[in-house]
Amino acid sequence: MIKYQYPVKKGDLRFSGSEKKNLAHNDTDIDKIYERIDYDGVPIHMVWTDTPCRQTCWGDGFDIGMTIRSPQIEFVLAQHPWLENDCIYADIVLPANTTLEVDDVMPCVRDGEHFQTMLNMRQAVKPIGESKSDFECVVEIAKKLDMEKEVTIGRTVEQYVEGVYKGMNFDKITPWEEFQEKDYMVIPVSKNWKKLPAGLYEFYKDPVGHPLPTPTGKLEFCSTNLSKYFPNDEERPPYPQWIEKGITHDERLSSSRARTYPLLIITNHPRWRVHAQADDIPWTKEAMTGKIRGFDGYLYEPCWINPKDAEARGIKTGDIVKVFNERGIVLCGALVMERIMPGAVSVDHGARTDIIIPGKLDRGGAINLITPKGLTSRHAGGQATTSFLVDVQRASMEELDKWRREYPEAWNREYDRASGLKANAWVERGK
Amino acid sequence: MGKKVFLVDTTICNGCYSCHIGCKDEHVANDWTPIAKPMPEIDHFWFKLDEKVRGTVPKVKVAYTPRFCMHCDNPTCAQACPTEGAIYKRDDGLVIIDPIKCTGCRKCMEACPYDVIYFNRDLNIAQKCTGCAHLLDAGWKETRCSDNCPTLSIRIVDEDSEEAKNFIAESEFYKPEIADKMKPRVYYKGLPKKFIAGTVFDPAQDEVVIGGCVTLTAADGNVSKIKTDHFGDFWFENLPDGKFKLEIEADGKTKLFDNLDTAVADINLGDIPLT
Secondary structure (H helix, E strand, O other): OOOOOOOOOOOOOOOOHHHHHHHHOOOOOHHHHHHHOOOOOOOOOEEEEEOOOHHHHOOOHHHHHHHHOOOOOOEEEEEEOOOOHHHHHOOEEEEEOOHHHOOEEEEEOOOOOOOOEEEEEOOOOOOOOOOEOHHHHHHHHHHHOOOHHHHHOOOOHHHHHHHHHHHOOHHHOOOHHHHHHHOEEEOOOOOOOOOOOOOOHHHHHOOOOOOOOOOOOOOOOOOHHHHHHOOOOOOOOOOOOOOOOOOOOOOOOOOHHHHOOOEEEEOOOOOOOEOOEOOOOHHHHOOOOOOEEOOOOOEEOEEEEOHHHHHHOOOOOOOEEEEEEOOEEEEEEEEEOOOOOOOEEEOOOOOOOOEEEOOOEEOOOOHHHHOOOOEEEOOEEEEOOOEEEEEEEEOOHHHHHHHHHHOHHHHOOOEEOOOEEOHHHHOOOOO | OOOEEEEEEHHHOOOOOHHHHHHHHHHEOOOEOOOEOOEOOOOOOOEEEEEEEEEEOOEEEEEEEEEEOOOOOOOHHHHHOOOOOOEEEOOOOOEEEOOOOOOOOOHHHHHOOOOOOEEEOOOOEEEOOOOOHHHHHOOOOOOHHHHHOOOOOEEEEEOOOHHHHHHHHOOEOOOHHHHHHHOOOEEEEOOOOEEEEEEEEEOOOOEEOOOOEEEEEEOOOOEEEEEOOOOOEEEEEEEOOOEEEEEEEEOOEEEEEEEEEOOOOOEEEEEEEOO
């Protein structure tokens, strides 16, 4: 059995192809696999990333930002329709198309079984400027590496789209040619749908005759497979239970860390954005819980704080506050109110980064810059970033003035009073 | 053209801000002269959604109150305006600031007791909700805010319609003390009042007290009684501003709160030990 350390090192969760295969067959002692894992990982020389948004949406964003700037990573390539998020760390940004600029198909198969459709998304506008589709970007690079054939397999984009359509067996319902004419297809419901039993009804009537696809054939409150293959995983036990602390996480008020960082923060999915998207809409920023305009005119991400905690810290609504732990400082605008309980604070995730000091200080309110790095457990790659320990303090005039003086370029980035930070802040020529 | 009234039922408003967005979408960067010139991108709230947080943890309520021009039948803004015809009342009851005639003197802003007129620095004119008169003139039955409202919390209807009559019979005015003078055409239901709430528990048993009798006596002698629920909670809602006396009684034990004052804020008495 391997002794695991906190935080978990990079490369903990890598498996080779044969190991994956074994896992799928459920007949391998999992700890034997872990013994073979190289804990130091493999050095990365290059990163090729597509619409990167790791700092605002994943764990420990400051660390990701510093990691990608490591001199060990010699080259970073990004594809993105806009210069945003982590694109500023790329050596080259390839201008990629939006979905409006390409021919594609879009299945609506996620909205339940009752109504499944496929839409033909024809190109709505010609590609803007020199932008290319993601496929074209990849093929252009493949050409330079003399690997075009390996990438395209001699197929055109149209053939790929047709291949996806037929690969999903949709042509058996609506032939490809007919689909091209109609631009949509609807999967019809079963002819005898009225006679089909509802949901788990058959299992309910006869659990033995109609078992579920679980190892026991029953509804498992305690997972047979988790008990069998991960008997020692204290953080992801076979049945759900409260985990106060574990090897990957130490983020509760019972922790000794809470002496330094006494507030428990929750970082909900945002009400006024979709993750990091739509953070630049002027009208939603004007809602009470949208943004807080600081005395300096900057629109800060709101930090909800209870009047009791605020009073103890001399914080009033509208103050610029530091939300921080050992992973860094994120500046927010205080929103003092009773909609949050004492001892807890709340900052929605996904505000655009406006990093003043790399690895240390952000002004945009991107709270995921200081979320924990640890995964749900050493065996499960789930993020556990929604709540963790911080402290909140008023940013003093001396501090703000010091940052403004020491990092004038970052502090005075091009800014729109209505929509906020502008991409032009990172553009040197051709504004 | 029938006279229009706005009916605003805050009890079914969920605070989605679709009204706010719809208003901006209609008026920002769109020129509806002679009804209105474009609204600036930010800082103008011709349709404003007030959010008021009431009470204290854990007894907290959020009240959403849509606020826009009341289209008063006695518009003090028009009376204060020194320019002939710059603020006028239409036959359908809507009050319009003429964006051509307005000189930007801001006298209407001072005269409006509802604080719903905004100043456009770039155009040097006063601006406010037009009741989407340009849309009504084009045959629309709805304003953008009412059209956008998913819960039908905001309605614009003819004054003599059944819906209006029924609603108005049970409605109230925003700032009721000046309603007689202003004669606003916006009728509300469910404007936030005050509440007195708390949780009663028995410290000896470490349990909440269920079915405890709570009596609230207003300064005018008006008495209301309720029993604590299965969480030991009691809520007296829709109370006016004023002084109250509250008595709790259960199993022969009593507790008295004298001199509660709702004038300042809603009152959460917290966890109350009954000994």
